[in-house]
Amino acid sequence: MEKGRFFAVGVGPGDPELMTIKAIKTIENADIIVVPTTETGNNTAMKIAEDYVRNKEIVSCHMPMSKKLATQNWEEIENYHNESADIISKLLDDGKDVAFLTLGDPTVYSTVMYVHRILDKRGYHTEIVPGITSFCAAAARLNVSLCEKDEMLHIIPATFTDLDKIEEYEGTKVLMKSGKTIMKVKEKLSEDGAMMVEKATMPGEKIYKDLNDLNEASSYFSLVVLHSKERQAKK
Numbered sequence: 360m361e362k363g364r365f366f367a368v369g370v371g372p373g374d375p376e377l378m379t380i381k382a383i384k385t386i387e388n389a390d391i392i393v394v395p396t397t398e399t400g401n402n403t404a405m406k407i408a409e410d411y412v413r414n415k416e417i418v419s420c421h422m423p424m425s426k427k428l429a430t431q432n433w434e435e436i437e438n439y440h441n442e443s444a445d446i447i448s449k450l451l452d453d454g455k456d457v458a459f460l461t462l463g464d465p466t467v468y469s470t471v472m473y474v475h476r477i478l479d480k481r482g483y484h485t486e487i488v489p490g491i492t493s494f495c496a497a498a499a500r501l502n503v504s505l506c507e508k509d510e511m512l513h514i515i516p517a518t519f520t521d522l523d524k525i526e527e528y529e530g531t532k533v534l535m536k537s538g539k540t541i542m543k544v545k546e547k548l549s550e551d552g553a554m555m556v557e558k559a560t561m562p563g564e565k566i567y568k569d570l571n572d573l574n575e576a577s578s579y580f581s582l583v584v585l586h587s588k589e590r591q592a593k594k
Contacts, residue, residue, distance in 0.1 A: 363390065363451040365483055366458045367465040367475045369490020370407045373561030373580075377491050378408065385488050386411045389458035391450050395422040395443075395470055403561075403580075404460040412460075420446060422470050437473075444477040451483050464490045468516060468535065494533045497556035497582045500566055506531050510587060517583070522547045531590070534583040541577045545570050553585045 366385050371377040386392065392412050394402045396419045405412065420443035423436075450457050461471040465487050479485045494514060498505045506512040511530030517540050525532055525548065534544060544553070548570060557565040557577045567573050570583070 360454050363455040365478050365485045367471045368458045368488040369464040370404050371491040372493045372496035372559050382488050386458050390455040391416050391457045393418045393459040395420050404462045440473040443474050464492045497559040500556050500559050532585040552591045555583045557581045
């Protein structure tokens with residue numbers, strides 16, 4: 360029997376209209392849809408793609424993620440990755456094409472890439488279907504460019520970063536997943552012209568052209584954009 364194919368599918372930042380045609384076709388042509396679940400049981404990627412996964416077999420893979428777990432017990436996280444790969448391998452061995460849904464783009468801080476790597480090493484056919492990233496969507500909602508001319512662009516996971524080092528980076532800084540640390544980020548960067556989008560293109564979206572306007576903690580899906588001092592001076 361010919362083995363199935365594995366697709367890591369990026370469904371974009373939140374608005375279903377921002378899904379690519381290729382992502383939609385891949386989902387529609389897949390035999391099995393795989394979605395990662397966390398402790399809450401919620402899956403944002405599934406909600407985005409729900410119009411295209413009807414009448415499809417859905418398989419859930421448990422993949423908890425937290426800063427504490429990632430920094431103190433990465434071996435435990437790897438066990439979840441391997442368990443998910445084992446589940447998917449059986450489906451591929453049965454000749455099923457599998458689409459694993461992930462928010463944004465699979466190549467940017469996405470859990471699916473750990474599973475993708477395992478399956479690729481096992482010799483399965485694997486592909487990545489790119490999606491619009493959250494930081495590109497956030498910049499669009501802020502109505503600004505991320506980088507111009509020779510500016511550098513730094514994508515930084517806020518929860519894992521020493522904020523005191525931010526100023527060391529030239530060009531534009533994007534702090535992803537800033538929710539739990541947002542008040543610290545505000546304290547550090549609000550006077551530098553930082554902007555923020557919470558839940559970019561999702562229901563409940565909030566846009567802050569000035570981080571000083573933020574008065575409360577934000578959700579996990581919060582992203583901060585900080586342009587260079589040179590760009591700030593041109594405003």
